[in-house]
Amino acid sequence: MTETRTLLLDLGEKAVRTRGYAGFSYADLARDAGIRKASIHHHFPTKADLALALIERFAAMLADALAAVEASAPTGGRALEGAIDLYRDALGDGETMCMCAAMSADAALLEIRTTDALNAANKAIARWFERILSKGKEDGSIAGVDEPETSALAVLAQLQGAQLLARASGSIEVFDRAVATLRDRITS
Amino acid sequence: MTETRTLLLDLGEKAVRTRGYAGFSYADLARDAGIRKASIHHHFPTKADLALALIERFAAMLADALAAVEASAPTGGRALEGAIDLYRDALGDGETMCMCAAMSADAALLEIRTTDALNAANKAIARWFERILSKGKEDGSIAGVDEPETSALAVLAQLQGAQLLARASGSIEVFDRAVATLRDRITS
DNA sequence: GTCTATACGGTGATAGAC
DNA sequence: GTCTATCACCGTATAGAC
Numbered sequence: 001m002t003e004t005r006t007l008l009l010d011l012g013e014k015a016v017r018t019r020g021y022a023g024f025s026y027a028d029l030a031r032d033a034g035i036r037k038a039s040i041h042h043h044f045p046t047k048a049d050l051a052l053a054l055i056e057r058f059a060a061m062l063a064d065a066l067a068a069v070e071a072s073a074p075t076g077g078r079a080l081e082g083a084i085d086l087y088r089d090a091l092g093d094g095e096t097m098c099m100c101a102a103m104s105a106d107a108a109l110l111e112i113r114t115t116d117a118l119n120a121a122n123k124a125i126a127r128w129f130e131r132i133l134s135k136g137k138e139d140g141s142i143a144g145v146d147e148p149e150t151s152a153l154a155v156l157a158q159l160q161g162a163q164l165l166a167r168a169s170g171s172i173e174v175f176d177r178a179v180a181t182l183r184d185r186i187t188s
Numbered sequence: 189m190t191e192t193r194t195l196l197l198d199l200g201e202k203a204v205r206t207r208g209y210a211g212f213s214y215a216d217l218a219r220d221a222g223i224r225k226a227s228i229h230h231h232f233p234t235k236a237d238l239a240l241a242l243i244e245r246f247a248a249m250l251a252d253a254l255a256a257v258e259a260s261a262p263t264g265g266r267a268l269e270g271a272i273d274l275y276r277d278a279l280g281d282g283e284t285m286c287m288c289a290a291m292s293a294d295a296a297l298l299e300i301r302t303t304d305a306l307n308a309a310n311k312a313i314a315r316w317f318e319r320i321l322s323k324g325k326e327d328g329s330i331a332g333v334d335e336p337e338t339s340a341l342a343v344l345a346q347l348q349g350a351q352l353l354a355r356a357s358g359s360i361e362v363f364d365r366a367v368a369t370l371r372d373r374i375t376s
Numbered sequence: 377g378t379c380t381a382t383a384c385g386g387t388g389a390t391a392g393a394c
Numbered sequence: 395g396t397c398t399a400t401c402a403c404c405g406t407a408t409a410g411a412c
Contacts, residue, residue, distance in 0.1 A: 004395075004396090018296050019210075019294075019297060020208060020296070020297070021209060021298045022207075022208060022210035022211045023210045023294065023296065023297050025386075025387065025388080026387080026388065026389090027386070027387080027388095035395090035396070035397090036396070036397060036398080036399080037387095037388085037389090038389085038390080038391095038396075039395065039396050039397075041329075041388085041389065041390080042395060042396075043395090045389085046389080047387095047388065047389095047411090050393075055307070059246065067345075076254060081205075089403070092345070095296065099294070100335040100356070101349075101352055102293065103356070104352045104353065104355055104356035105290065105293030105294070105352065105355075106207075106208055106209075106211065106293070106356070107355050107356050108206050108207045108211065108283065109207060109208070111213050115356065115358070119357050121358055122280040122353060122356060128288055128359070130235060137408085140244075144332065144371075146372070147212050147352070150365060150368045150369055151369060152360070153353070153365050153366040153368075154346060154366055154367070154370070156349065156353065157345075157346045157349030157350040157352070157353055157367070158342060158345045158346045158349055159345075159349065160348075160349035160352050160353070161289075161344065161345030161346055161347065161348035161349025161352065162341075162345040162349070164289055164293065164312060164345070164348050164349065164352070165292065165341070165345055165348070167269045167292055167293075167295050168288070168291070168292035168295050168306050168307055168310060169307050169310070170295070170303070177311060177338060177341050178339045178341040178342055178344070178345040179219070179260070179345070180296065180341075180342070181334075181338055181340070181342040182342070184334070189377085189380075192377075192378095213405060213406080214405080214406070214407090215404075215405080215406095223377090223378070223379090224378070224379060224380080225406085225407090226378075226379070226380080226381090226407085226408080226409095227377065227378050227379075229407065229408080230377060231377090231404085233407085234404095234406075235406070235407095236408075322396075
């Protein structure tokens with residue numbers, strides 16, 4: 001993994017998360033990276049290749065981040081709190097969304113291999129929430145969990161939707177208000 | 189309001205909701221409408237003008253639809269159920285999202301007047317949910333409502349996020365599973 | 377209101393020199 | 395690995411005839 005490739009992935013990720021897959025071009029990336037358009041094609045032959053690399057790297061990074069949260073959280077409630085903070089941080093200054101939400105919105109423009117990777121990422125995240133909610137139900141640190149599998153999808157939807165609302169208004173306060181009911185269910 | 193203008197709004201709405209604001213062009217619209225690109229500019233001088241007209245028309249239509257749901261629902265719970273069904277129908281065959289969610293994702297590409305209209309629409313919808321949840325709390329038809337204002341934003345986030353998840357997977361079943369916790373709170 | 381024609385820059389992508 | 399040069403096409407937008 002060369003240094004330039006990593007830089008392009010970093011810039012590409014920021015671009016997708018702020019402007020969407022259709023909203024940025026290799027020209028934008030080249031300008032930001034300080035190289036020429038043609039050089040990008042050496043690392044990612046097509047824009048579709050870049051999109052796939054972006055979702056795969058993001059899925060791996062998020063899995064690591066969630067695992068770290070889980071490892072350091074004494075209760076299910078603390079783990080859920082950590083995940084909420086992760087989604088909050090992904091908002092930046094209210095100008096970005098998490099990669100999965102951003103790519104879901106542009107799903108119609110992506111190749112099947114890319115939406116497959118996106119769905120695999122969503123499923124892995126949902127499984128993590130299911131595990132955490134299950135733990136929180138058992139240790140009594142999260143209220144209102146009936147079926148952990150169903151609740152997991154509901155929590156994920158609320159977090160991604162809260163990002164959507166926050167981004168429309170450009171204010172992180174909207175995110176906080178939209179997930180307040182989630183935080184209220186954490187008792188310890 | 190001419191017939192062609194209405195047709196262009198219909199086609200533009202479908203385009204934004206399936207491919208996003210950046211994902212369609214006047215050429216696509218012209219092909220679908222059976223007229224030339226230049227003719228579209230007569231109705232909507234710029235693409236930004238079209239975007240504004242689309243969000244404004246959608247906001248008005250949704251307000252009407254929600255008002256109709258509210259008028260015919262005997263309880264807060266039935267009104268909430270009607271709203272969930274509205275968001276479910278907006279998914280089509282799993283290829284579209286509601287206009288607000290679609291435009292929120294592309295917020296960075298829109299003019300301020302357009303994001304202002306988008307936020308006004310989101311606020312109006314949130315107020316509707318607040319009123320419905322308040323009613324459901326009073327008549328006992330919706331469980332788990334503490335602060336109606338906070339719950340309203342949470343419900344809206346969950347619905348929009350469920351659309352995002354459903355669209356990524358292209359299956360309406362995902363939407364149903366992501367909003368199941370919401371339906372479970374309706375008791376009558 | 378719709379058309380043809382066109383302007384002008386941006387788009388992803390490729391070939392081949394260094 | 396990066397560059398220059400170039401490609402064919404598409405993007406929004408405009409002018410002016412009908």
